[in-house]
Every structure is written in C-alpha cells, then in structure tokens.
Amino acid sequence: MSGEGSSSGVKRKRRNTRAQAAAQEKPVAPILREITYRDVGVPHGQSDRLVERIQELLGQKFRWALECDVPQYLELTMEFHSTFLYRHQGGFDEPDVVSFALGKQVFNMSLVQFAEATRFYSAQEVSSDEFRGLLRQVVRDEEESCVLKEDLARFWRTIAISPFSNNLVASDIRDPVYRFVHKILASTLIGKYEGDKVNQHSLFCLMCTVERRPANLASILAWLLARPKKGGGAARLYGGPYITMLAANLGVFADFPADRMTMARIVTVTDPPAWTEVLPAPPSPDPTAEEAAHTAIPQRIRAPLQRHQLPARERPVKQPRPEPLTLEGLYDRVEQVRQEMHEGFQAIYDHFHMQPPSLRQPQQESAAGGQEEPAGGQQGGVGDA
Numbered sequence: 001m002s003g004e005g006s007s008s009g010v011k012r013k014r015r016n017t018r019a020q021a022a023a024q025e026k027p028v029a030p031i032l033r034e035i036t037y038r039d040v041g042v043p044h045g046q047s048d049r050l051v052e053r054i055q056e057l058l059g060q061k062f063r064w065a066l067e068c069d070v071p072q073y074l075e076l077t078m079e080f081h082s083t084f085l086y087r088h089q090g091g092f093d094e095p096d097v098v099s100f101a102l103g104k105q106v107f108n109m110s111l112v113q114f115a116e117a118t119r120f121y122s123a124q125e126v127s128s129d130e131f132r133g134l135l136r137q138v139v140r141d142e143e144e145s146c147v148l149k150e151d152l153a154r155f156w157r158t159i160a161i162s163p164f165s166n167n168l169v170a171s172d173i174r175d176p177v178y179r180f181v182h183k184i185l186a187s188t189l190i191g192k193y194e195g196d197k198v199n200q201h202s203l204f205c206l207m208c209t210v211e212r213r214p215a216n217l218a219s220i221l222a223w224l225l226a227r228p229k230k231g232g233g234a235a236r237l238y239g240g241p242y243i244t245m246l247a248a249n250l251g252v253f254a255d256f257p258a259d260r261m262t263m264a265r266i267v268t269v270t271d272p273p274a275w276t277e278v279l280p281a282p283p284s285p286d287p288t289a290e291e292a293a294h295t296a297i298p299q300r301i302r303a304p305l306q307r308h309q310l311p312a313r314e315r316p317v318k319q320p321r322p323e324p325l326t327l328e329g330l331y332d333r334v335e336q337v338r339q340e341m342h343e344g345f346q347a348i349y350d351h352f353h354m355q356p357p358s359l360r361q362p363q364q365e366s367a368a369g370g371q372e373e374p375a376g377g378q379q380g381g382v383g384d385a
Contacts, residue, residue, distance in 0.1 A: 050177070057181050057209045061120065061217055066188050072240025073261040076102060076252070080243045086226035089137065092144070098222050102243075103252035111136075115218030117249050118242065135208055136219035138200050145216070147207075152200065155207045168198035182206050190224055191238030201227070 055063065083101040088094045096108045107117075115121045115131075125131055132145065139146040153164035162172040170186075173179045186192040186202045201224055208215040221242060229235035247253060297303075323329060349356050 053177055054181060054184075057177070058184075059209065059214075061214075062185070062189075062205075062209065065120065065217055065221075066184065068241045068245060070241045070244045070248075071258075071263055072244050073258065073263055075256075075261050076243050076247050077237050077240045079103075080239075080246075081225070081229075081237050084225055086222050089139065089223065089226070092132065092136075102247050102250060103256050105250075105252070107250065111216075111219060111222075114222060115216070117246055118218055118221065119245060119249055120217045120221075130214075131216070134214050134216035134219075135204075136216045137223045138204050147204065149200075152203050152207065155211070156203065159206075159210065168203070169196045170198050171196055178206065178210060181209060185209075189220075191236075193236065 058066070080100050080102055083099075083106075085099045086097070087099070088097050091097045092111050095110050097111045098114050099106065099108045101107070109117065112126045112131075115126050116123055121131065134145060135147060136145050137147075138149060138152060140149070142148065156164045156168065159174060159178055160168075160172040161174060162168070170179050170182050173182065182198065182202055185205045186198075190199075190201050190205065192199070192202065201220075205215065205220065207213070221239070225239055229237070345356070
C-alpha cells in the first residue's frame with residue numbers, strides 16, 4: 001500500500017511540472033486591435049459617423065418633427081384633447097377625417113388639410129402624387145398606403161432576437177443604433193412613458209426609418225393623438241407643441257393672446273427639480289359626524305360596521321362562586337347572624353336609653369311556677385278525690 005501511494009504522488013508532481021513548463025513556453029497571444037481614445041471635447045460614445053447614421057435613419061421630416069420646441073399651453077391642450085376625433089383611420093379624401101376645437105372654434109379637416117395645417121408639408125407637397133403614397137399607419141384590413149400587423153411581425157424578426165408578440169421590449173433589438181432611434185421616437189413624438197416597451201406606434205415609425213419607407217407624419221400624429229389615454233383623470237396629455245403649432249397656423253392667437261394663457265411648466269437645466277415642502281397632516285375625522293352620517297343612511301343599504309368601529313361592550317361583573325355548604329360553614333353562619341342580631345338590639349337599646357332585659361330572670365320565674373303547679377294540682381286532685 002505504501003508503494004502505491006508513493007508512486008501516485010510522484011506522477012502527480014510530474015504532471016504539475018509539465019503543466020508549468022507548457023505554460024511558460026506558450027507564446028503570448030498577439031494584440032488583435034489597438035484601442036483608440038476619442039479626441040478632447042467629444043462626448044463618450046459619440047462620433048461623427050454615429051451622428052450621421054442617426055440623422056440618416058430619421059430623415060428630414062422626422063428630424064423636423066422632433067425639433068419642434070414651441071411652448072405649450074394648458075388651455076389649448078385641454079381643449080384639443082377633449083374634442084379631437086379621428087373618424088376615418090387610414091382615410092385620405094374624406095372631408096372630416098379629423099375634427100377638433102381650438103380657441104372655441106370647431107375645425108373639420110381632411111388628411112390633406114390637416115397635414116398642411118401642421119406645416120409638416122407645404123401646399124405643393126400635399127398636392128403631389130408622392131404624398132398620397134406615403135405610409136399612414138397600421139390597420140387590420142388591407143387599405144391603400146397602410147401596413148398590416150403581419151408586416152410589423154416580419155420587420156421585428158429581422159431586427160430582434162425574440163419572437164413577435166404583444167409584449168415587445170427594445171432591449172431585444174440587436175443593433176444599438178436602432179434601439180437609440182426607437183428611444184428618441186418613443187419619448188418625443190409618440191409620448192410613451194413605459195420605458196423599454198415597444199408598441200405598434202413606435203415599431204411602425206422605426207420600420208419606416210430603417211427600411212427607408214417615407215411615412216405620412218400628419219397621419220401618424222392624428223393616429224397618436226386619437227389613442228386612448230390611460231389613467232383616467234390622472235392621464236398624461238402629450239403633443240402640446242404640435243397643438244400650439246396648429247393654433248398658430250389657424251389664427252387662434254389673434255382672439256386669445258398667448259400671454260393670457262397658462263404655459264405648461266417644463267423643468268430646464270437652469271431650474272432643476274427640488275424637494276417640495278412637507279404637507280401638513282390631514283385633520284382627524286370627527287367621530288360624531290361620521291356616526292351621524294352613517295346613521296342617516298337607510299338600514300337596508302348601510303354598510304356594516306367593522307369590529308374596531310363597534311362600541312365597547314360592558315359585561316356585568318360575575319359574583320364569586322359561593323363556598324360549598326357544610327356543617328362547619330352552617331355553624332359559622334348561625335354564629336354570624338346571632339352576633340349581628342345582638343349588635344342590632346344593642347344599638348336600639350342605646351338609642352332609647354334602656355337596659356337590656358336579663359335573660360336569666362324569666363327562666364327562674366318559669367322554673368318556680370313549674371314547681372308550684374304540681375303541688376296545687378295534687379291538692380286539687382286530693383280534694384276532688
């Protein structure tokens with residue numbers, strides 16, 4: 001056994017020695033590429049080629065729409081979103097494709113008139129045949145210059161690593177430039193707040209930019225403004241700069257000057273966000289008022305009170321359990337009653353200044369009378385006899 005253990009130890013040492021020698025003799029891997037640092041003043045990750053590629057993907061029309069930085073006003077935004085209708089989605093020649101109210105005026109427009117009112121296209125551009133062939137939006141049934149959901153699925157399979165579904169995320173897009181362009185479109189023109197999610201609107205715009213298929217920005221804007229707002233009364237409204245541009249082009253500010261409206265406040269670099277003041281605690285509710293309001297409700301529809309709302313129940317105090325009846329206990333009770341009666345009579349005697357009667361004198365008189373009666377009885381009996 002000792003010979004086998006020593007031989008295995010020698011073999012292990014030989015293998016370690018050979019491995020170390022092989023590691024020392026192995027040549028150093030050659031440098032595949034040299035790292036070049038960016039020039040001074042150029043932000044990290046930015047180069048001229050990257051900026052040119054992003055601008056090339058977006059195109060002139062999308063870049064012009066993204067550069068719209070006119071002020072937005074609360075009154076115009078609320079009035080527009082409260083009255084905007086997109087009746088014929090994907091339509092073109094209908095006279096009432098879109099309708100809205102601005103400055104207490106109602107406007108019914110076709111898609112051509114709406115495109116010209118937004119100033120996305122000039123009067124010469126909307127009258128050309130090329131404008132009619134621009135892609136408008138995603139529809140369910142086949143229509144002219146519209147795409148189907150199957151087209152979006154085909155495009156997604158070419159740029160992403162995950163299959164097409166209803167829950168798409170931008171992190172699945174392989175090309176980082178495409179992800180960056182999608183983020184630009186989603187957070188500006190489309191007005192998304194879901195972070196990494198991809199919907200039909202953002203995927204359609206990305207498909208138009210990547211595949212170099214010109215899109216109709218007027219139809220896209222109407223499609224975006226007509227989608228339902230999530231959140232009820234706290235829903236976020238977007239598109240304020242485009243609404244202001246519409247109002248300026250339609251002459252709304254002639255009757256309603258901009259200086260009389262409430263400008264939506266946007267936090268800038270010079271005005272960073274700060275902590276708000278601590279709000280005071282809400283006043284404590286009045287229990288009597290709450291009880292009165294609850295009592296005024298009919299009994300059949302009154303909500304039952306919770307356990308913590310019920311008044312505290314006052315339970316009677318239980319008397320101690322009496323001791324079991326025994327001869328000793330009965331004797332003690334008789335003695336206690338006799339003592340109480342004696343104290344009561346003594347209090348009465350003291351009140352009337354009387355002396356308590358002697359208990360021995362009646363006994364003696366009764367004893368004497370008892371002795372005389374037998375003698376008399378004997379005499380009477382003898383006389384009678």
